Amino acid sequence: MYLLVLCTCPDTKAAELISRALVEEKLAACVNIMPGITSVYRWxxxxxxxxxxxxxxxxxxxxxxxxxxxxxxxxxxxxxxxIALNIQQGDKHYLNWITESLKENS
Structure with missing residues (x-):
């Protein structure tokens, strides 16, 4: 099963650090960084x-x-x-690419 994981960061520096580590360590196939969102929350x-x-x-x-x-x-x-969301459907070629990207010996 494939997942889309959501994570907010305080700034681009933290986002890039986390994204690079996840992809380099083959914990993620791809990370999109979307700057400039506004979060409203209780803390x-x-x-x-x-x-x-x-x-x-x-x-x-x-x-x-x-x-x-x-x-x-x-x-x-x-x-x-x-937060992890199950990916219910997707293009089979893209999903296969995720699988290949996460293999330890690739």
Whole structure:
């Protein structure tokens, strides 16, 4: 099964650091970095508005635990957003590319 993992970062520097590590370590096939999103959330009793960078991470379910651990180790937030969504359907060539990109010996 394939996953789309969402993760917000405080800035491009953190987003690039996490993205590079995930792809280099074959925990993700691809990460899209989407700058300039506005997040509205409750934190420590206050409603916060922040500009953040959204990561869209494509991976396989068997890589999720290691991917989550790597994000937590690199992320500057105390509680980073790490949400995995199952990819129900997709182009078979793209999904095969994800599989090939995550192989240890490729």
């Amino acid at each position: 420590q009793g206050n409603v916060e508005f922040d500009t953040e960078v959204q990561l869209l991470i494509k991976t396989a379910s068997e890589k999720y635990s290691l991917l989550e651990e790597k994000i937590k180790n690199l992320h500057p937030y105390e509680t980073p957003e790490i």
